[in-house]
Amino acid sequence: MITQWFFRHGDRRSRIAIFLLLAVACLVPVLNLLMPDTSPLHIPTYLVSLFGKYLTYALLAVALDLVWGFCGILSLGHGAFFALGGYAMGMYLMRQIGPRGVYADPVLPDFMVFLNWKELPWFWYGFDNFWFAALMVVLVPGALAFGFGWLAFRSRVTGVYLSIITQALTYALLLAFFRNDMGFGGNNGLTDFKDILGFNVQAGATRSALFAATALFLALAVLVSSFIIRSKLGKVLVGVRDAESRMRFLGYRVDRYKLFVWTVSAMMAGIAGALYVPQVGIINPSEFEPANSIEAVIWVAVGGRGTIIGPIIGAILVNFGKTYFTAAFPEIWLFALGALFILVTLFLPRGILGLYGSWTNRSASHAARKDDEVLPPVVKQGGKLAPVPEPQAAE
Amino acid sequence: MKAKDTLLYLDGVSVSFDGFRAINNLSLVLQLGEMRAIIGPNGAGKTTMMDIITGKTRPDSGEVYFNGTVDLTGHDEAAIAMLGIGRKFQKPTVFESHTVEDNLVLALSGPRSALSALFHRQSQDEADRIDEILYTIRLFDRRHWLAANLSHGQKQWLEIGMLLAQDPKLLLVDEPVAGMTDAETAETAKLLRDIARTRSVIVVEHDMHFVRELGVKVTCLHEGSVLAEGSLDHVSNDQRVIEVYLGR
Numbered sequence: 001m002i003t004q005w006f007f008r009h010g011d012r013r014s015r016i017a018i019f020l021l022l023a024v025a026c027l028v029p030v031l032n033l034l035m036p037d038t039s040p041l042h043i044p045t046y047l048v049s050l051f052g053k054y055l056t057y058a059l060l061a062v063a064l065d066l067v068w069g070f071c072g073i074l075s076l077g078h079g080a081f082f083a084l085g086g087y088a089m090g091m092y093l094m095r096q097i098g099p100r101g102v103y104a105d106p107v108l109p110d111f112m113v114f115l116n117w118k119e120l121p122w123f124w125y126g127f128d129n130f131w132f133a134a135l136m137v138v139l140v141p142g143a144l145a146f147g148f149g150w151l152a153f154r155s156r157v158t159g160v161y162l163s164i165i166t167q168a169l170t171y172a173l174l175l176a177f178f179r180n181d182m183g184f185g186g187n188n189g190l191t192d193f194k195d196i197l198g199f200n201v202q203a204g205a206t207r208s209a210l211f212a213a214t215a216l217f218l219a220l221a222v223l224v225s226s227f228i229i230r231s232k233l234g235k236v237l238v239g240v241r242d243a244e245s246r247m248r249f250l251g252y253r254v255d256r257y258k259l260f261v262w263t264v265s266a267m268m269a270g271i272a273g274a275l276y277v278p279q280v281g282i283i284n285p286s287e288f289e290p291a292n293s294i295e296a297v298i299w300v301a302v303g304g305r306g307t308i309i310g311p312i313i314g315a316i317l318v319n320f321g322k323t324y325f326t327a328a329f330p331e332i333w334l335f336a337l338g339a340l341f342i343l344v345t346l347f348l349p350r351g352i353l354g355l356y357g358s359w360t361n362r363s364a365s366h367a368a369r370k371d372d373e374v375l376p377p378v379v380k381q382g383g384k385l386a387p388v389p390e391p392q393a394a395e
Numbered sequence: 396m397k398a399k400d401t402l403l404y405l406d407g408v409s410v411s412f413d414g415f416r417a418i419n420n421l422s423l424v425l426q427l428g429e430m431r432a433i434i435g436p437n438g439a440g441k442t443t444m445m446d447i448i449t450g451k452t453r454p455d456s457g458e459v460y461f462n463g464t465v466d467l468t469g470h471d472e473a474a475i476a477m478l479g480i481g482r483k484f485q486k487p488t489v490f491e492s493h494t495v496e497d498n499l500v501l502a503l504s505g506p507r508s509a510l511s512a513l514f515h516r517q518s519q520d521e522a523d524r525i526d527e528i529l530y531t532i533r534l535f536d537r538r539h540w541l542a543a544n545l546s547h548g549q550k551q552w553l554e555i556g557m558l559l560a561q562d563p564k565l566l567l568v569d570e571p572v573a574g575m576t577d578a579e580t581a582e583t584a585k586l587l588r589d590i591a592r593t594r595s596v597i598v599v600e601h602d603m604h605f606v607r608e609l610g611v612k613v614t615c616l617h618e619g620s621v622l623a624e625g626s627l628d629h630v631s632n633d634q635r636v637i638e639v640y641l642g643r
Contacts, residue, residue, distance in 0.1 A: 233512035235497055239490045246488045249449060250561060251476030251507045260509045 014226040017309045018219045025215035029208035045204040049279050050323065052211035054316045055218050056276040061299045061311035062221045063268035068297070069306030070229055071261050072241030074159075077166030078269050079293035080173050081141035083283065085270025087177075088140055090190035090283040091124060092133030093201070097194050110192070111185045121183045130197055137274040138267040145266030146259065153255035153262070158244070167290050174288035189284025190277075201278050214275045218312070221268050225308050228261070237261055298341050304351025313352055399463045402427045402565055402595050408447060408457030409619075417443040418454065419619035425565070430591035432606045433599045434630070435616035436639055441599045442485065444616070445567050449482050450475040461565070477507065481563035485570045485599075487550035491543035495534050495553055498542055499525050502557035524560070531586070532556035548579040555586060566596045572605050584608040603631070615639075 028043060028051070035042040060082050067073040094109040103113040107120055126132040148169060152162055180186035199206040228234050239247045240254050247254050277283045286292075295318075303314020318340070325333040348355055403425040410418045418440045425431055433441055446452035447459060450472045459467040467475060476482075490498050503521055506512075529535040532552040537545070542553060551571060558566055568587065572580040584605060590596060591611075600606055606613060606627055613630045615623045623633040630636055 228513065231513050232500065232515035233509055235493060235501055236509075236512055238492055239501055242490050242492055243488050245451070245472070246484070246490070247501075248472035249476050249482045250502055250557070251473050253473045253507065253509075256509050257512075260513075 011226065011230070013307075013309050014222050017222050017312065021215045021219040021222070025212040025219070028215075029205075029212050032208045033205060045207050048204075048207050048211050051316075052207070052214050052279045053276060054319050055211070055214040056272045056279065057296070057299065057319055058312040058315040059214070059218045059221055059272035059275070060269050060296050061303065061315040062218070062225055062308060063265040063272065064296050065300050065305055065308060065311040066225050066228070066265045066268070067262055068300060069308075069311075070234065070241060071237040071258060072244075073258065073262060074163045074297070075166045075265075075293070076163045076290065076297065077168075077170035077293050078265070078296055079290075080166075080170035080288055081145060081266040081269035082273035082276070082292075082296075083170075083173070083177075083285075083287035084141045084144065085137045085273030086277040086283040086287060087184060087190070087273075088127075088133055088136040088270070089274035089277045090193075091127040091136075091184075092130055093193040093196060093278060094190050095124070095128040096196065097192065100194055101192070109185070109190070111180075111188065112183070115180060123183065134274070137270050141266040141270035141273075142263050145263045149259045149262040153258045156255075167293070170288050170293055171290055174285050174290075177285035177288060185284070187285065189282060189286075191282040191284075193278065193281055196278050201281065207279070210275065210279050214279070217271055217275060221271075222308055222312075224264075224268075228264070229308065233257065233260070295337070298337065298344075300351075302340060302344050302348075302351055304348075304353030304355075307351070307353045310351050310353030317352075400427075401425065401463055402429070402461070403448065403597075404458070404460040404463070405444075405448075406458045408444075408454045408459060410443065410447065410452060410454045416619055418447065421457070421616075421620050423614065423621065425595055425597065428591075428593075428595055430587070430596040430598070430609065430611045432609055432611055432613045432627075433597060433616060434601070434603070434606060434613060435622070438618075439616040440619040441616055442569060443619075445482060445569060445597075445599065448475075448567060449480060473507070476561070476563075479562075479564035480567065481558040481561045481565070482567045483554050483558055483569060483571060485573065487547065487554050489542040489545075489550050489553050489557070491541065493542055494539050495542055495545070496525060496529070496538040498553055498557055499528055499560045502560040504560065504562040528556045528559050531559065548575045551575060551579075551583070552586075555583075555590075559590065564594055566590065566594060568596060568598045570600055571598065572600065572602055580605055581608065603627075 028048060031041055031043045032045060032048050060078060063081075064075060064078045067075055097109065099106045101110040101113075103110050105113050108117060112120070127136070152165060157165065176182055177184050177189075178187055184190065193201050195201055196206065196210075199209070201207075229237075236247065236252055236257050240252075240257060244254055273283075273287070296315075299315040299318050300311040301314070302318055303312065304310030318337075321336070321340075322333060325336055344351065401424050403423070405421055405423040408418055408421045409416065421440070421444065423444075433444070435441055443452060447454050448467060450467065450470055454468060461467050461475075461478060461480065465478060467478075470478070490501065493501070500517070500521075503524065505521070526535070529538055532555060534540075534545075534549060534553060534556065537549070542550065545553060551574075555568075555571065558568075571587065572583050575583060580602070587596060587598065587609065598606075598609065610627075612625065613627045614621055615630050615633070615636050617635075617639045622639060623630045623636050
């Protein structure tokens, strides 16, 4: 139903993005696996994983854009949902190791043996089953977001206050996951993965498959996001972003709308984290670092918030820059990132895609304005006649 | 007086903010189909009264009944809006990054749940109603414009259009002609009189010329309670009203 809808109503931009992602999902594995190493068209496996990682970040950025760009909820803690999804996947991968661990315990992961634990904690049950783990990838971040959002939105916590609480949320989880007693590997996290669904996670073919899966999920996220945004619910969200109390006086239960999009977004972030972990081979508490969540906000801002596609571009570009800078000039990366954020905020408030959009729209709105002067172009301002301010170009 | 057979019934309502009595033992009754103008100097409690009726502010004491039976103090903004009370703000508040048409789509009466909004498809009936409202508020040829690009007066009209779309039983209109040209003011008075034919309206306004044009019963508020009530001539000849407006 949703694809049928998409071909009739979807906007051109997301359609292009989805086709590109599908093409990449098919093409990259072919170029990686079937091209000989000597061919200039061959894509080495390390690059496949690197770009796979970028695409998981892009998925996180799309999730963040859904709440920040369209509903005005600036989350500084979306990394928490990403990391929780990652941990759920990591737990599955740990259970897959089985007796091949250093201590060769058939059930307990190495770190539990090391801590002298005799039994698997209850919350590790079921994670030997992929589909159970996959369910947890969306359910755990979704449930946390639902509970958190239910309390926050009902109490009408908004703006900076909400941002600070989301930051506190991810920081609290960071501290909790650092503890060995939590049962998630403490400081070291979960690593030394062997296989996923029976395939070796190190193998080129598995890497390609993971890349393709990431591209497909990203395409799906774009599809779902544009369906939400173009529905009446999406219009309500934008209305909430621009004039929340007005929306209430129209009879909308603003908190429920926020809760819906917030939970959907957290689930998307969880999926992103789950795809991230097998591609980088480790998940540890540092993923909960507040700085990670703030970086995700920068990707969205750079790409253009409220555009769905912009955050994908932003996430890939900024992370590509990060990969390059941290290798070439490791000491200036953080300065470059800070400067980027300031420059984008000052000069590109709508990001890269917004810049492109304002170019293409300017000529159109000029044409539309010509036949407009029906009402007198003056208003009363304190008894005096004053010219009407020039309308802004449609964005 | 009994709350029965009235549309809006406020009795002995008081509310204070940090010790300041914004509304002080206010009583007001509005009949079904009545239009009422509320005047009063700054700080008289006009906007706070609106806040109480629409559920934004909860009164410390007093009774607020809608339709004779519904206690409004027990409901929140969204519930009160669904009961049939629409509100127009002093500053035109339209959704600037939506088109004129989408503003009306959002306001149009109908189910308000998130799920129904997600799978909403516009019916022919809804499309017709939107067309009709666009004609009434004279923005038909501007339906695809972003609301941000409208002039001040057009935004006021769009907001009135949104109220029409909401189809409320009672309309609260806060300073509808602030910042409007004389021609727009006259048009707005006409529009409000049209609206009042089928529903009750409370208009808060400073512009006496506009109030005269409406030609309805006037209530003058001062320091949170009713100072005088009656025709505009009666109220404006009241000695206390003159004192309040001209200073003592």
